[in-house]
Amino acid sequence: MKIPKLNDVKYYKTFKEMIDSLCTDETKPAISWFTRKGEEQGVDYGKLYSDVLGLKESLCSRGLAGRHIAVLGENSYEWLLVYFATTYCGATVVCIDVEQSDETIEQMLTMADVDAMFCAKQFIDICKKWAIGGRSVFSMQGTDESSMAYLISEGNRMRQEGLCIYEEPKVTGETIASIVFTSGTTSFSKPVLLSHEAILTNASDALANVAIGKIAFTSLPFYHTYGLTCSVLSMLIGGAKLYINGNLKTVMRDIKLAGPHTMLTVPLMLEAIHRGLWQNAEEAGKADGLRKLLSIRGVLMSLGVKKCGKTLDAVREKCFGNIKLIICGGAHMNASIMDEFARLGVTVVQGYGITECAPLVSVNRNTANKLNSVGLVTPNCEVKIVDGEILVRGKNLMSGYYKSPEMTAEAMADGWFKTGDMGE
Numbered sequence: 001m002k003i004p005k006l007n008d009v010k011y012y013k014t015f016k017e018m019i020d021s022l023c024t025d026e027t028k029p030a031i032s033w034f035t036r037k038g039e040e041q042g043v044d045y046g047k048l049y050s051d052v053l054g055l056k057e058s059l060c061s062r063g064l065a066g067r068h069i070a071v072l073g074e075n076s077y078e079w080l081l082v083y084f085a086t087t088y089c090g091a092t093v094v095c096i097d098v099e100q101s102d103e104t105i106e107q108m109l110t111m112a113d114v115d116a117m118f119c120a121k122q123f124i125d126i127c128k129k130w131a132i133g134g135r136s137v138f139s140m141q142g143t144d145e146s147s148m149a150y151l152i153s154e155g156n157r158m159r160q161e162g163l164c165i166y167e168e169p170k171v172t173g174e175t176i177a178s179i180v181f182t183s184g185t186t187s188f189s190k191p192v193l194l195s196h197e198a199i200l201t202n203a204s205d206a207l208a209n210v211a212i213g214k215i216a217f218t219s220l221p222f223y224h225t226y227g228l229t230c231s232v233l234s235m236l237i238g239g240a241k242l243y244i245n246g247n248l249k250t251v252m253r254d255i256k257l258a259g260p261h262t263m264l265t266v267p268l269m270l271e272a273i274h275r276g277l278w279q280n281a282e283e284a285g286k287a288d289g290l291r292k293l294l295s296i297r298g299v300l301m302s303l304g305v306k307k308c309g310k311t312l313d314a315v316r317e318k319c320f321g322n323i324k325l326i327i328c329g330g331a332h333m334n335a336s337i338m339d340e341f342a343r344l345g346v347t348v349v350q351g352y353g354i355t356e357c358a359p360l361v362s363v364n365r366n367t368a369n370k371l372n373s374v375g376l377v378t379p380n381c382e383v384k385i386v387d388g389e390i391l392v393r394g395k396n397l398m399s400g401y402y403k404s405p406e407m408t409a410e411a412m413a414d415g416w417f418k419t420g421d422m423g424e
Contacts, residue, residue, distance in 0.1 A: 003368050006208040006379060010237065012200045013173035015087035022236060023049035029241040031077055034254045036247075043077065048084075050156060055085035055148065057155030057164055059116075062136070066169040068113050068179070070094040072105065072127065073120030075222050075246030078140035078148055080232065082118045083178075083222070087196065090169035093178040095223040097189075102126050104189075112179045112191055112402060118148065173197030179402055180225055182355045191402035192355050194225070202358040202396040203233035205378035209363050210327060210349060212238045213261025217254070217323075219245035220264055225359035226329050231264035259322040266330040270348065274337045277319050290315065297343040308345045316344040325366065329353060335371040351375050354419050356411070358396040384416065390423040391416040 012018040022030075026046030034040055043051070059065060069091050071082040086093045094112040096105055109117070109130050116136040119127045127137045139147045158164055177196045181189035206229070216235040220227030235242045243258040245251055255263065281287040293312055308316065326341070326348045338348040351363030352374035361383060364375035377383050381394035393416045400408035411418055 001368055001370065003376065004365060007211050009204045009207040011204045012237075014171050014175070014196045015084060015177060015200070016171060018200060018233075018237065019049065019052060019084055019088060030236065031080065032241065032243050032258070033077060033245065034243075034250065034257055036250070038250075038253065038257060040257065051081050051152050052084045052088060053159060054152035054155035055081055056089045057158050058151035059085060059091065059155075060089050060164070060166050060168060061155070061158065062116075064091055064116055064136075065089040065166070066091055067115040068092050068094055070096055070109055070112070070114040070117045071119075071223075072096040072098060072117065072123045073140055073246075074098060075219065075227075075244050076120070076140065077244070078118075078120075079222050079246075080244075081148065081152075082140070083228070087177045090171040090175060092176050095178055095180045095228070097181060097183065097221075097223050098123070106130050108181060108189070108191075171196065173200075174399070176399060180223070180355055183224060190404070190407065193399040193402050194358050195399050198358045198396050198398065199225075199229055200233065201380050202360050202378070203229050203237055205380050205396065206230050206234040206360050206363065207238045208379050209365050209376065210325075211366050212240055213325060214240055215243070215258065215260040215322075216240040216262040216264070217243045217245070217258050217260035218264045219248065219251045219254075219269075220266070225355050226264075226353060229358055230327065230329070230353075230360060235262075235264075255323070256321050261322060262325045262327065263323050264327045264329075267328060267333040268331075270326065270328060270333065270337060270341075273319055274340070277315070280318075294340060294343045298339075301343065308343070312344055316346060319344070320346055325349070327351070327363070329360075329363075338371045349375065352421075352423075354392075354421065356398040356417055356419075357381070357392050357394075358398070360396070361390075361392055385423060386413075388422045388424070390419045390421045392419060393417060 023045040028045050030043055030045045030048045032040055032042030069086045071079055071093060073079050083093050094114050096108055105126055117127050118138045118140055121139060121141045131137045143149050174195050176193050177199055178194050179191050180194060181191055218231035220231045222228045243260060245254045281290045297312060323346060326346060328348055328350045333350045341348050347366060349364040349369050352361050353359030360378055361381055362375045362377045364370060381396055384391050397417055
């Protein structure tokens, strides 16, 4: 297989640098989503920038620059605002998994030494219990004095009136941007320290390997590195209009409404789409005919014929809408399903990553896609195999586990991170 050249992409060392750069075209669409009624809402880069700076000013005025600020909620524009404003002012975002129990969430907040918390309304009670003792809790909804909307308005007023007299901490590529808890197979989650440069280098490395379309869609949880680095940061750096979803009940509806070219997901969703495809074909009595068409299509593809034909185009549009590229990670993807989707005109590229690597280690490319492989190692990353175990080092590597030097040392070997995963 001939390996194509890497795509041209811009690299950033800090979130301030990235946000300042991306927001120069104020009227360009940035992030969109759909309400429960299916109505589209969204912001351009001008609005995004204003909201980030307003929230950042309020955080700084409350002495939270450089502190630990947690965010607890499903995917939303507000969640991303917390992340961008916090990292912009040199504070550290503590990403909390909403799927955890109340007890585990409280343990995570304590373990990460959280000073303030932004939460969705359904988590207010948990957060107020944790906040006893003077910690700050802000709501991502509402308009009262503890709401994000109020903080943004307050911060923008301060900016306009020249009231920003505090000194912001110096932020470098080595500054810790976030603490993310692992979600692997171990008995407890480990708090991973990820720097600005580690995350942003990884986001751009993903784009260097995979060329995306102009419209992208994700429902991957932002509190995981795959969901944030690859499905949000990479898409924004790549100039895509990004549609986000935080409600699994409306995912398929929102995909059809958004009409994306590119989708980021996990094997579970693709397997569900595949089951639905064949269930519909069986119920319509067209399964045998579809199998024959896909078989013929496989032969034509081997001869270099690119067009699918009207029938397969119709099948693809019913299942996927406008989607032409799916980036899949988080678990092993069935190669036969990827092959069927390719015959329908949808390219599925899978990759491999781990939280401690921010997370992407390797990924296939649009035109160099080996279905039984997790692809090529990203540009700023190195991999070696020792006794069958995958070891990684590079700019995307974590800075360690928070307040756990022994655990950090145990995970490293002469500068290489021991993933615990087997590979070849």
